[in-house]
Amino acid sequence: MEFANWADWGNGANDANWPQAQWQGDWMPPMNGGWQQMPPQQVPPQHVPPHMAQQFADSAGDWQPSFGVTPPPPAQRSAPFAESGSAPPATAPATLPGVAQSGAQVPPQRFVPGTRKRKLCVHHAAGNCRYGSDCNFAHGIEDLAEDCQEAVTQKPQTERMDFTQLEAGRLTKNLTVPQDQVESVMTPATRALLVEVTGAEIELLKSKRLVEVTGTASQIEKVEKALQRVVAHCNWGANEMKIRRNGCARVGYTARIRLASMAAGLKDFSRTLTVEKATFSIGTDPSCSLRVKGPLVSRNHAVVEFQPEKGSVYIVDTSTNGAFLNGKRLPPKASAKVMLSHGDELLLQDPSQGGEFGYMVNVELN
Secondary structure (H helix, E strand, O other): HHHHHHHOOOOOOOHHOOOHHHHOOOOOEOOOEEEEEEEEEOOOOHHHHHHHHHHHOOOOOOEEOOOOOOOOOOHHOHHHHHHHOOOOOOOOOOOOOOOOOOOOOOOOOOOOOOOOOOOOOOOHHHHHOOOHHOOOOOOHHHHHHHHHHHHOOOOOOOOOOOOOOOOOOOOEEEEOOHHHHHHHHOOOHHHHHHHHHHHHHHEHHHHHHHEEEEEEEHHHHHHHHHHHHHHHHHHHOOOHHHHHHHOOOOOOEEEEEEEEEEOOOOOEEEEEEOOOOOOOEOOOOOOEEOOOOOOOOOOOEEEEEEEEOOEEEEEEEOOOOOEEEEOOOOOOOOOOOEEEOOOEEEOOOOHHHHHOOOEEEEEOOO
């Protein structure tokens, strides 16, 4: 048979000359030196000519090249399973020694006897170790490796902290606020300020004019001093800035004071106070920083003082006839000093006698 007539095979033209005894399907070149029969169900049906279908069904199957693995011949296959259509019995998969199967519980690896351990067992120290001598961790310093024993023996000794005595030193004290300052001083802002500065627990009882303070003795002392400063300076007017400056000292490097005149014949005045030059005086004397002429003004009538460590400006009355802040007379003859705040009215004579003869105060801290 010539290869030129190969296209005519399979269409009935040269079927009479085809060697039927040798037909077993399509021929393929051998690989790895052997041929292998493929079961009939693995042959694509479109490759079989229609007039050869019955003959192909009766044959053992198609031939295909072998790739090194040769299946058993049809005679050695399990006929009962092939005829019945049931699946062959399952066989256990091959296992390697020492490799656990999936789903099987792997036993925990315990400590190998004869070797030293590197960490102490915390459960043994508590008396509840379940593994005993099989534990992975040491049940004593003698079971540790030599390089680990030194780290454990030289570990600094510590003691558990005892918090049972925290409440032992806590005290409670009630502080009274003047009736005219209850609304201005006993506010949530004042309470938050005192808590921030002192760390004590503070409760405001406005109906009783009481400030209930709970804490250590030093905390109560801090609250008491801060509240005394607030109450004392608020006698000459209360505002949030004044309360905050008295309750929480703030460091200031400079203070710029502006005095705006409130009466005819007075001139505006401005002065910056620093650490080196922290005061200026008011009076009729030529040596005063601010010279004021008036029938009731003294030679040295008042002194304005800046305290950088407190971040505050104070007014001191050094006059004979008195100085007034917000309509209320200052402590006489330099017996005390009162804080100056932005918006205060500083009068150099009694307002009931000569009207508002003085200045409106503007304080700017930097």
